[in-house]
Every structure is written in structure tokens, then in C-alpha cells.
Amino acid sequence: MHRLGCLATLLLATGACLASSVPQPPQRGEELLTTENAVGRYGGSLVVSQRSEPKTLNPVTATDGPSREVIGRLTADLIHINRGSLQTEPALAKSWTISRDGRVFTVKLRHGLRFSDGSPFDAEDVLFSFKVYLDDKVHSPQRDLLIVGGKPIEVQKADAYTVRFTLAQPYAAAERIFDGLAMMPRRLVEKAYKEDKFAQFWTLATPPSEIAGMGPFRLKEYVAGQKIVLERNPYYWKIDHNRNRLPYLDELVFLVVGNEDAQAIRFQAGDTDIISRFSPENYALLSKEAANRGTELVDLGPSLEYNFLVFNLNDLTSKNLGKIAAKQAWFQEPKFRQAVSSAIDRQGIVKLVYAGRGAPLWGNVSPSNKFWVDETLPHPPRSLDKARELLKAAGFSWRSDGRLLDRQGQPVEFSVIASSSNTQRSKMATIIQDDLNQLGMDVHVVPLEFRAVVDRVFQTYDYEASIMGLGGGDADPNPEMNVWLSNGGTHLWHLGETKPATDWEAQIDQLMQKQLVQLKYKERKRLYDQVQEIIAANVPYVFLATPDILVGAKKKIGNFKPAVLDPNTLWNVEQLYFLPGTPP
Amino acid sequence: MTTRHKTLVPIVLIVTLHLAILFAGFIAPADPTAQNRDFPFAPPSRLHFVDIRGHLHLHPFVYQWAPRPDSLNEYAESRDREYPLQFFVAGAPCRIAGIVPSHLHLFAVQAPAQIFLAGTDSYGRDQFSRILYGGQISVAAGLLATFISLLLGTLIGSVSGFYGKWIDESAMRFAELFMVLPWLYLLFAVRAFLPLHMSSAQTFLLLVAVIGTIGWARPARMIRGIVLSAKTQNYVLASSGFGASNLHLMRRHILPQTYGVLLTQAALLVPQYILAEVTLSFFGLGLSEPAPSWGGLLATLQQYNVLVSYWWMFAPAAALTIVSLGYLSVANAFHERLQSDSSWQ
Numbered sequence: 001m002h003r004l005g006c007l008a009t010l011l012l013a014t015g016a017c018l019a020s021s022v023p024q025p026p027q028r029g030e031e032l033l034t035t036e037n038a039v040g041r042y043g044g045s046l047v048v049s050q051r052s053e054p055k056t057l058n059p060v061t062a063t064d065g066p067s068r069e070v071i072g073r074l075t076a077d078l079i080h081i082n083r084g085s086l087q088t089e090p091a092l093a094k095s096w097t098i099s100r101d102g103r104v105f106t107v108k109l110r111h112g113l114r115f116s117d118g119s120p121f122d123a124e125d126v127l128f129s130f131k132v133y134l135d136d137k138v139h140s141p142q143r144d145l146l147i148v149g150g151k152p153i154e155v156q157k158a159d160a161y162t163v164r165f166t167l168a169q170p171y172a173a174a175e176r177i178f179d180g181l182a183m184m185p186r187r188l189v190e191k192a193y194k195e196d197k198f199a200q201f202w203t204l205a206t207p208p209s210e211i212a213g214m215g216p217f218r219l220k221e222y223v224a225g226q227k228i229v230l231e232r233n234p235y236y237w238k239i240d241h242n243r244n245r246l247p248y249l250d251e252l253v254f255l256v257v258g259n260e261d262a263q264a265i266r267f268q269a270g271d272t273d274i275i276s277r278f279s280p281e282n283y284a285l286l287s288k289e290a291a292n293r294g295t296e297l298v299d300l301g302p303s304l305e306y307n308f309l310v311f312n313l314n315d316l317t318s319k320n321l322g323k324i325a326a327k328q329a330w331f332q333e334p335k336f337r338q339a340v341s342s343a344i345d346r347q348g349i350v351k352l353v354y355a356g357r358g359a360p361l362w363g364n365v366s367p368s369n370k371f372w373v374d375e376t377l378p379h380p381p382r383s384l385d386k387a388r389e390l391l392k393a394a395g396f397s398w399r400s401d402g403r404l405l406d407r408q409g410q411p412v413e414f415s416v417i418a419s420s421s422n423t424q425r426s427k428m429a430t431i432i433q434d435d436l437n438q439l440g441m442d443v444h445v446v447p448l449e450f451r452a453v454v455d456r457v458f459q460t461y462d463y464e465a466s467i468m469g470l471g472g473g474d475a476d477p478n479p480e481m482n483v484w485l486s487n488g489g490t491h492l493w494h495l496g497e498t499k500p501a502t503d504w505e506a507q508i509d510q511l512m513q514k515q516l517v518q519l520k521y522k523e524r525k526r527l528y529d530q531v532q533e534i535i536a537a538n539v540p541y542v543f544l545a546t547p548d549i550l551v552g553a554k555k556k557i558g559n560f561k562p563a564v565l566d567p568n569t570l571w572n573v574e575q576l577y578f579l580p581g582t583p584p
Numbered sequence: 585m586t587t588r589h590k591t592l593v594p595i596v597l598i599v600t601l602h603l604a605i606l607f608a609g610f611i612a613p614a615d616p617t618a619q620n621r622d623f624p625f626a627p628p629s630r631l632h633f634v635d636i637r638g639h640l641h642l643h644p645f646v647y648q649w650a651p652r653p654d655s656l657n658e659y660a661e662s663r664d665r666e667y668p669l670q671f672f673v674a675g676a677p678c679r680i681a682g683i684v685p686s687h688l689h690l691f692a693v694q695a696p697a698q699i700f701l702a703g704t705d706s707y708g709r710d711q712f713s714r715i716l717y718g719g720q721i722s723v724a725a726g727l728l729a730t731f732i733s734l735l736l737g738t739l740i741g742s743v744s745g746f747y748g749k750w751i752d753e754s755a756m757r758f759a760e761l762f763m764v765l766p767w768l769y770l771l772f773a774v775r776a777f778l779p780l781h782m783s784s785a786q787t788f789l790l791l792v793a794v795i796g797t798i799g800w801a802r803p804a805r806m807i808r809g810i811v812l813s814a815k816t817q818n819y820v821l822a823s824s825g826f827g828a829s830n831l832h833l834m835r836r837h838i839l840p841q842t843y844g845v846l847l848t849q850a851a852l853l854v855p856q857y858i859l860a861e862v863t864l865s866f867f868g869l870g871l872s873e874p875a876p877s878w879g880g881l882l883a884t885l886q887q888y889n890v891l892v893s894y895w896w897m898f899a900p901a902a903a904l905t906i907v908s909l910g911y912l913s914v915a916n917a918f919h920e921r922l923q924s925d926s927s928w929q
Contacts, residue, residue, distance in 0.1 A: 261888035281889035284656035348621045352707060355656050423887065430707065430873040434619050444783070445873045 021220075021231045023245040030112035031094055033238045035246065037559045040577030042244070045251035046557070048570065049263045049272045053225060053256045057211060058202040059182035060132055060140045069567055070228055070254055074116075075182030076214035076237075078107055078126065079175045083563035083571035086371065086475045088175045092121070092183055092214060092237070102170030102519050109161040115185045116218035116233040117209070123157045128186035128193075130155040138198055144482070144489075145177045170517045172524055173476050185212050204228075216247040216574035228254045238574055248577035252570075267552060268293070274560075275552045276569045279424075280355035283550045290552075297552040300564050302359040302368040305472035307425065308541035309344075309416065309432060311337065313494045313501075314461040324464055327414055330406060331465075335394035337539040339387040342380065343435050349545045353427045357550060361543040363532045364483075368564055369475050371521075374529040377536050387439055404440030413442035414464040417456060420447035425467045428544055432467075457492060467544075468492065472566065477515060477528050484512050484531060493540045504538045555579075591921075594913035601907055605719035609678035612713035613692045613699055617874040618676065620698065620708030623649060625657040625894050628703045636663050643668045648697040657893075667697035682720065703896035705884060709874075715900050718876035723907065725792050725877075726858035730850050732796025733857075734803055738846065741807025742839065746815060746830070756808070759801035767798045771869060784875045791870060795860050803849050807842050814838045844922045851915030855908035862904065878904050 023042070026032055054067035059075050062068050080091040090096070096107045113121040133140050134152045146153050149169035156164045167174060188210065192201040202211055208219040214237065217230035230252040238246040255272065257263055264282040267275040270293065275286075287297050311331035312324060330336045346360030359366065362380070365373040380386070395407045404412040418429040429445040436443045448456070456463040470490065473479050482488035486500040486509050500506035508531055515527040535541070551562040551569050559575040562568050604611055620626075631644045645668040647661035675689040693699045701712035744755040774794055782790070814820060820837045828836075858878070864870045865879025866886075873880075881900040885891050 264888060279889070281656070281887065281893075285889045285893065345621070352621060352624055426873070427706070431619070433874065434617070434707075447872060 021218075021234055021250070023232060023236075024234045026239055026243055026245060027112070030237075031110040032245075033090070033110070035238050035240055035575060037240060037572070037575040039240045039242050039244065040248040040558050040575065041580060042248050042250070042577075044249055044578040045253055046249050046274065046573070046576060047253045047255060047272045048274045048276070049255045049257045049266050051257065051259055051263065054204065054228065054254075056203055057206065057219065058198075059184065059213075060138055060142075061199060063141050066254075066256075069570065070230070071182065072180070072215070072567055073217045073230060073252060073570065073573055074211070074213040074215040074219065075184075077178055077181050078109075078183065079178035081176060081179040081474065081565070083565045083567070084561055086565065088173075088179070093178075096175065098174075102174075102517075103167045105165040105167070105174060106158070107163045107165065109163065110237060111161055113214070113237045114235040115212040115214060116235060117185070117188075117212035118235060119185055119187055119212065121183065121185070121214060122160050123163050124160075125183055125186045126163045127155055127157055128190060129182065129184045132184070132189070132193060132198065133181060137196070142181060145479070148174075170519060171478075172516055172518055173478060176474065176476050176478065179474070183214050188212055217252050220251070226256060230254075236574060240575075247574035249573070252573060267295070270554075273554045273557060274569050276562075276567070278550055278552075280357040280548070280550060283357065283552075284355060286552060294555045295552055296555050296560075297550070298562055299357055300549040300551065300562055300568070302366050302546045303472055303549045303564060304366045304369055304475060305469050305546055306361055306364050306366065306541075307428065307467065307469040307544045307546065308361075309340070309428075309465055309467055309544060310457075310493050310541050311465045312461060312463055313540070315494070315496070316461060319461055321462060324462070327464055330412060330414075333394050334538055335390045336396075337542060339390040339394075339439065340436065341539050341542045342383050342390065343387040343439050344432055344542065344544065345382045345435050346545055347382070348435075349428055349431055352431060353424050354545065354547050357548040358545050359548070360545050363536045363543060364471065364480070364541070365532060366471070366546045371475055372477060372525065372528060374532040376529070377532055382435075384438055391439065398440055402440050403442065411442060412440070413444075415444040415446050416465045416467060417446045417448050417453050417463050418467040419450040419453050421450050424547070425469065429467050432544075458495065461495075475565065477512075477524070477531075481512060481516065484508050484535070502538075504534050505540075508534055591914060591917035594910040594917070597906065598910040598914065601719075601903070601910070602723065605716055605723055606681050608713070608716035608720055609680045609682070609686065610688060611690045612678070612710070612716045613675065613689055613701075614710040614713045615676045615678070616709065616714045616717040616876050618709060620704065620710075622651065623659070623698075623700075623704050623708040624706050625890075626659050626700055626704040626708065627894075628896050629698075629700045630661070631669070632666070635666055641666070641668070645669060646693055646697060646699055649700075665697075667693040667699075669693060669699070702899040703894065705881075705897070706890075711881075711896060711899060714876040714881060715878070715903050718878045718881050718900065719903060719907075721788060721871060721875070721877040722858050722861050722879065722904075725788065725795065725861040726854045726856075728792045729796035729799065729857040729860070730853040732793065733799040733853060734846055734850060736797065736800035737803030737849075738807050738839075738842065740800065741804035742811045742834065742842070744804070745808035745811030746834065746838065748812075752808070756805065759804050762798065762801040765798065768863070770794075770798070771864060772867075784871050787871055791861065791864060795857055795864075799853065799857070803846070803853075806845055806849065810842050810845060811838055814841045844918070848915050848918040848922060851911050851918055855911040858904065858907060 050066045050069065052066050054070050055064050056062050056067050057071060057074065059071045062071055077091050078093040079088050079096065082089045092110060092113065093107045094110045096105055098105055109123060109126065115121055132138055133142055134146055148167045148171045151168035154166040158164050189201065192198055204222050211219050216233055216236050218233045220231040221229040232247055232250055236246055240246060257266055260278055260282065263275055264278055264286060266272045268286055268289065283297060290297050313328065313331055316325045350356060350358045350360050363374065363377045367373055391404065397405050399405055406412060416429045416432065418425045420426060426447050433443040433445050453466060457466050457468065470483060483490045485491065486497040486505045491497065494501055500509055511527050511531045515524045518524045518527065549564055549568055553560045553569065556579045558577045558579045559572060561572055563571055626649045629646045631646060633641055633644055635641060645666040647663050648667065649659040650662040652658040652660055669691055670693065671691050673689055673692045674687040675692050677685065677687055680686045700710050702715060703711050705711055705714065740755050744752045771794060815838060820833060823833060823837055861870060861877065862879035862882060865877050866883045870879050871877050878900045884897055890897055
């Protein structure tokens with residue numbers, strides 16, 4: 001009898017263990033979100049690959065792509081940007097209201113929600129999470145977004161389920177800044193935060209039981225250098241039309257495979273179920289066998305990222321870089337930059353670098369960003385004649401052997417640095433070199449390690465021109481503020497300007513500040529169009545091209561709705577399921 | 585096959601290849617840096633003798649490639665016009681043997697068609713021309729580096745062996761230090777400190793200097809051994825007893841004994857250094873685009889899709905294999921003769 005009792009206890013214990021990741025039936029008092037997706041079925045383990053291993057599981061300090069990809073599945077935000085519609089929608093917040101002056105946001109939280117460890121979620125957790133994000137000592141990359149008009153956003157608790165956010169000035173599309181800000185359980189995190197140990201908190205080595213979030217999954221297992229396994233969060237706050245609690249998948253597995261080619265090979269072999277953002281060459285390779293292997297590959301059209309050539313216009317007086325400073329006389333001449341822009345074969349770049357799966361760019365806004373792109377921006381075709389005219393007008397001349405000379409008779413010669421690990425940007429450099437060679441410019445391509453490129457562009461200014469890429473985070477202009485404001489941290493062509501160096505930079509400053517406090521979309525669009533026009537006319541960046549977003553998935557995956565915005569394929573992972581009739 | 589034949593075949597092979605590389609400007613039909621953006625990864629042109637009507641042509645001809653619509657880098661021959669192969673034609677400006685400016689090319693086809701004997705790369709550049717021009721860099725790097733290595737090696741080795749004592753001790757310990765250096769990492773480090781403004785020629789010379797300088801230790805030890813045994817031979821002692829100077833002893837009696845070993849070493853080192861250049865360029869430490877070198881050409885194969893889709897991108901590897909094997913066979917033959925033929929001693 002005693003032995004039977006033991007067995008019963010054991011069974012109960014295992015039962016409880018199993019039940020722990022079984023979806024909990026919706027309960028009274030829980031204000032759950034009903035999704036619009038097709039009703040799926042439970043079960044299965046979805047496998048995706050990552051190029052490198054996440055560095056951390058800390059949502060506040062993570063900066064690298066792989067970490068954010070995993071953390072995004074473990075956590076949730078108050079207001080979320082729907083990757084499909086590019087519009088904001090309620091998440092942990094049930095609803096929100098904006099005061100008339102546009103400065104006060106009152107956010108109502110959903111009642112009865114629980115973290116993935118079963119503990120309740122309320123306004124205290126929101127207050128605590130924002131306190132951490134806003135803490136200067138934590139160095140969160142998102143902190144900048146929470147500083148409006150020079151002052152941090154004020155967060156106050158109105159009641160257990162209502163939080164009030166006060167901004168120093170009206171802020172256009174302010175609800176978008178909530179996207180991606182993970183709400184953390186105060187109960188678990190506060191101790192480490194108070195002891196100043198937050199930076200080392202929630203690493204890959206942290207036991208799964210000590211990590212909890214509001215995301216569709218929770219950490220189950222981490223095998224160093226190999227994989228991260230997530231399991232269903234049984235308390236997730238979304239349900240489908242049949243009141244099934246999401247997610248459908250039992251597990252989500254991230255395999256670390258090393259590089260993009262390995263990702264393509266593993267997908268081809270059927271080891272992974274979904275592949276995101278891979279090269280057009282591998283796309284062509286995989287599509288040859290897509291039908292046989294039961295996979296579906298999708299070209300989602302141009303991404304929001306922009307690649308460009310930037311000349312070093314930084315103030316070099318305090319640096320010992322005389323050679324580069326001498327060449328800045330050319331780079332500072334707008335006609336020189338316009339001539340370079342006119343000589344570049346953007347169609348050739350799209351064809352050779354992106355195998356035709358991309359779009360040429362003449363401005364900073366991708367054609368796929370329908371809300372914000374200025375469609376009146378001119379798209380002049382490549383013209384060497386026009387480039388020569390511009391150079392002639394700026395006082396350049398040609399030697400008998402075709403070399404371009406400046407006013408002083410010096411041959412025009414400069415180097416372009418590009419990240420050697422980014423084949424696409426190195427390739428752009430080689431194409432540009434050939435294009436500009438036809439104008440008589442002697443261009444050297446210098447492939448450098450990515451960190452060396454970043455260091456030269458952001459710190460030492462020891463470069464002449466560089467090929468870089470930016471954007472792709474959000475469709476809204478606000479995340480671009482630090483690129484275009486003359487004192488912005490990503491104002492790459494001239495960093496650390498105390499006041500605008502040129503009239504047109506001053507104009508951009510004014511327009512960007514104006515659109516920031518303007519709440520009407522139409523008026524903001526008009527202002528941002530003007531910014532795009534000034535940028536296109538003055539060519540601080542010579543825009544090149546943007547790649548298409550290419551993704552793929554096994555056909556047996558239901559509700560697969562890839563999107564242009566990151567994370568392209570896993571943004572609706574809670575809705576993904578294995579179609580009936582297929583082994584999961 | 586006699587030893588003589590064994591030596592002759594690889595020598596003829598190497599000489600032919602070297603001549604082809606030397607006269608790349610004349611033999612290559614195209615400028616190695618000229619991009620044909622409509623023909624990325626075009627396969628090698630096919631030489632035809634029979635046209636679509638079944639007529640036999642004595643003169644070989646090619647059809648122009650035409651990109652297949654809705655496909656990535658796939659081509660079909662557009663058979664509406666034949667382009668016969670022409671010899672000794674004027675074309676893109678080039679330099680014969682790197683010096684004499686010329687417009688003459690060994691062969692070409694009439695524009696707008698182009699002949700790609702080994703296909704094209706991702707920019708539509710003629711791979712055959714790039715292999716020939718790339719060979720200039722790679723082989724020259726091999727030869728020059730070998731020269732530097734052997735020069736240093738002979739100098740240090742003979743002095744060390746001849747004078748002995750502390751000179752020998754310190755030189756040989758120093759050599760051992762060089763032999764244990766992980767040279768690849770050393771080169772990575774050297775490259776990291778280079779200024780951005782290095783022209784291709786400067787990069788090339790630096791590469792050669794570094795490769796050559798690192799490799800002196802092994803030949804130095806061999807030369808030292810020979811000198812050490814030679815200086816105790818009776819005729820050397822006799823010469824010394826008659827009052828011959830050290831310089832005379834070295835020049836007349838000792839150094840001639842090292843020639844055989846030097847020749848063998850050279851034949852061994854050249855392919856080794858060509859491969860070193862290839863390794864460096866493969867890791868992006870060699871010449872930068874658009875200058876071709878064999879390592880740079882092979883680096884394209886790091887991309888999975890190139891590796892599995894475009895077999896002609898392996899062509900530089902074939903050239904590299906022939907040159908390396910050629911040199912190694914010559915080294916082997918030298919070695920055999922050295923051991924069997926006393927006249928070498």
C-alpha cells in the first residue's frame with residue numbers, strides 16, 4: 001500500500017511536470033487577445049537556423065541579431081507593430097488613449113495575464129521594466145528612443161492595470177516606440193538590478209527556471225554552440241477563434257549553423273523548417289528543387305534597408321590625417337558627389353550583386369515603404385556624360401591618358417573600404433570602382449574586417465569612402481532621426497557636428513524636428529518628402545540599392561505569413577502550426 | 585622512362601605554362617578587369633565546326649551566349665550568327681610580357697560576340713584571361729620569394745657553417761625560432777597594420793618579401809650542413825694550407841657543392857610559395873579587386889552556390905595543380921640525379 005502511494009505520488013509529479021507546458025485553458029477574468037489567423041492544431045517542433053549563437057538572453061542589453069531573434073520569442077511588449085500591416089496594435093496593453101496635446105499616453109493593461117512561470121503580470125512590472133530601460137547605467141540600445149525632447153519619458157502607475165506615460169513634447173507615432181520593449185517580471189529581476197548585476201543577468205547560462213517572459217515561448221534547454229530549445233508558454237495571452245490558447249507549436253528550436261551557406265544547405269536537406277533572409281544565389285539554387293522537396297520560397301520584395309557609398313566629410317583638423325583632409329576638397333563639392341552618383345550603374349548592382357532580386361535606390365526610403373517613400377523623387381538613369389559635365393563645371397579636367405585631375409592638377413584617387421565578410425558590399429565596391437574608373441577616377445577597394453570598418457567610420461575617421469548599409473528597423477521616419485539630424489549618432493558623413501555644417505543640413509534638422517512633433521500623417525509625410533528631396537539633391541550618401549527579402553518554409557507549415565520587417569518569418573510564430581496530414 | 589625523360593616532360597610543361605603566363609597580354613583575348621555585366625557566370629564558349637544547317641566549317645567558330653529569360657545566370661547559344669575564331673587580331677590594349685604596349689591578340693572573335701574559353705566570373709570577366717594574368721602575380725610571387733629565401737638561406741647557412749662557434753650557434757637558434765613561427769598568423773598580423781593606400785604593386789612586393797623572408801631557415805640549415813662537411817674535406821684543407829683566403833675557399837671549393845641542393849630546394853620552394861600566395865589571397869590578404877591572382881580567383885569558391893553551380897570556376901585550380909606538380913616532378917628528378925650522379929657533387 002505504501003509502495004502504491006509512492007507510485008501515485010510519482011505519477012502525479014510527472015503529470016504535473018508534463019502539464020507544465022501544456023496550454024492552459026482560458027480562464028475567467030483573463031483578458032486574452034483573439035487572433036485573426038486560421039485555426040491550427042497543436043503539436044510539433046519547429047526548427048530554424050541562426051548564423052551565430054545569441055550572446056545573451058537579456059532583452060534590455062541585447063544588440064546582436066541572433067539574441068534579439070530568440071528574445072523576441074520569449075518576451076512581449078505593450079503595443080506592437082504588426083509586421084503584416086506595418087501598423088500598431090494592442091499587445092499586453094488592452095487599449096490606450098492620447099491626451100489632446102499629444103503628450104500623455106494612458107495605457108490600460110490586460111487583466112489576469114501571467115508570465116511564463118505562472119506569476120501574475122501588472123502595472124508594477126511595467127513600471128519596473130521602464131525603469132530598467134531608462135537607467136543610464138544599463139546602457140540599453142533602446143534608451144535613446146525613450147528620450148523625447150531631451151527628457152526621459154515619465155512613467156506613473158494610475159492603478160494596478162493602468163499606466164500613464166508623460167512625454168516632454170508631442171511625439172509623432174509615439175505608440176511605435178513601445179514595440180520591442182520587453183516587459184520583465186519584477187519579482188525575478190529586481191534583486192539583480194538593485195545589486196547592479198543586471199548586465200550579467202539572463203545570460204545563456206541562466207537556468208531556464210529563472211527566466212520568465214510574456215512571449216509565446218519560454219526557455220527549455222541551451223546546448224552551447226549547438227542549439228537553443230524553447231517550449232510553449234502555457235499561459236500565453238493570445239487565443240484563436242476556437243478559444244485555443246496559442247502557440248500551437250510545442251517547441252521552437254534555434255540551431256546554430258555558422259553561416260548563410262550552411263543555413264541554405266540545412267534547409268535544403270530538410271533539417272530546418274524555415275529560412276529567413278538568405279542570398280539570391282542560394283534562393284535560385286533552392287528554388288530549383290523547391291517543388292521536389294515540398295518547400296515554398298518567397299520573394300517579399302525590396303527590404304527597408306539602404307546601402308550607400310559615403311565620403312568622409314568629418315572635421316579632421318584635430319586628427320593627423322592630412323592626406324585624407326586634402327581629398328576632402330573633392331568630397332565636399334556637391335557636384336563631385338552628384339557626378340559619382342550619376343556614374344554608378346545601379347541596375348548593374350541589382351543584377352550582379354542581388355541577381356536581380358533587389359531595387360536600385362536614389363533616396364533613403366525603400367520603394368516598399370509605401371507610407372513614406374517620396375514617389376516624385378527623380379530616378380535619373382546612369383549617365384557618364386552628365387557626370388563629366390558636372391565634374392567639368394566643378395573645375396575638374398582630364399589628362400591625355402583619361403585620368404581625372406582636380407583644379408590643382410592632382411589626379412583623383414581614393415580608396416573605398418567595405419566589410420570583407422559582407423560579400424554583397426564588397427561586390428558593390430568592385431562595381432563602383434569599375435564605374436568610376438570610366439570617369440578617370442582611380443579607386444582602390446579595401447576589404448576590411450567589419451569591426452575595422454565600423455571603427456574607422458565611427459571613431460578614427462581614417463577612411464576616404466566607405467560602403468555601408470542602414471535602416472530596415474521600422475517603416476516610420478523617427479528611428480532615422482539620428483541618421484539625419486546633424487548631431488545624430490549615425491550622421492555618418494560628418495559625425496559630431498555641433499551646428500549644421502551646411503545650409504541644407506540645417507534645413508534637414510528643422511524639417512526632421514518639425515515632423516517629430518507633428519501628429520498628422522499627411523503633414524508629416526509632406527515634411528519627410530522634403531527631407532528626402534534635400535538628401536537626394538545634395539547626395540551626402542550615394543544611394544545604391546536594397547536587396548529583396550527572401551524567405552522560405554516547408555509547405556506543411558500553416559499560417560506562414562512572412563513580412564518585410566524584421567523578424568520576417570517568426571513574427572507570428574505563435575500562429576504557426578503543422579498542417580494536418582503531415583508528420584510534425 | 586629514363587631519368588632524362590622524367591625531367592624533360594615536366595620542364596617542357598612548366599616552360600610552356602610560364603611562357604603563356606608571361607605573354608598573357610598577347611594570349612588572353614580580353615582585358616582581365618573588363619566587366620561584361622550582361623554575362624555573369626557565363627559557361628565556357630563552345631568551339632563548333634558544324635553549324636545548325638549541318639555545314640562543316642574548317643575554321644572553328646562560336647555562337648554568342650544569350651541569357652535565358654527568367655533564370656539566374658543560365659545561357660543558351662543564340663545560333664542566328666556564327667562568329668569564326670580569328671587569329672592575330674587587334675583588340676583591347678595590352679602589354680606583351682608586361683612591357684611592350686600592343687593591341688595584338690593571339691585570337692578573338694568579332695564583336696559583339698566574345699569568346700570565353702574558361703567562362704566568366706560573377707562580374708562577367710573572362711576567366712581565361714584572368715587565369716593567365718593571375719598567373720603572372722602568383723608565379724612571380726613564387727619565384728621572387730624563392731629567390732629571397734635561398735639568397736638569405738645561402739648567406740646565413742654558409743657563414744654559419746664556415747665560421748662555426750658562436751656565429752653558428754646563434755644563427756641556428758635564430759633559424760629554429762623562425763621555423764616554429766606560425767607564419768599564417770604572422771601574415772594576418774602584418775596585413776592588419778598596412779595602410780589603406782597600398783597600390784597593387786606595393787601589396788605584391790610586400791607579400792613576396794614577407795613570404796620569402798620567413799622561409800630562409802630551412803635552406804639555411806641544409807646549406808650549413810653541406811658547408812660544414814665540405815670544409816673538412818682534404819682538398820679544402822689543402823687549399824687552405826697553401827694559403828687560400830676564406831673568400832677563395834668559399835667561392836671555389838665550398839659553395840659549388842651546394843648548387844645541386846639549391847636547385848632542388850628552388851624547385852620545391854616555388855610551388856610552396858605559389859600556394860602561400862594562393863592561401864593569402866584566399867583569405868583576402870593578397871591583392872585586392874580587380875587585380876587577378878590565382879588565390880583571389882579561387883576565393884570565389886568559398887561561396888556555396890558558386891561551388892555547386894559553376895564548374896569552370898575551378899579552372900584556376902587546374903592551372904595551379906599543373907604548375908605545382910610540374911615543379912615537384914622537376915625537384916624529384918633533380919633529387920634523383922643528385923643522388924645517382926657524382927658529377928653533381
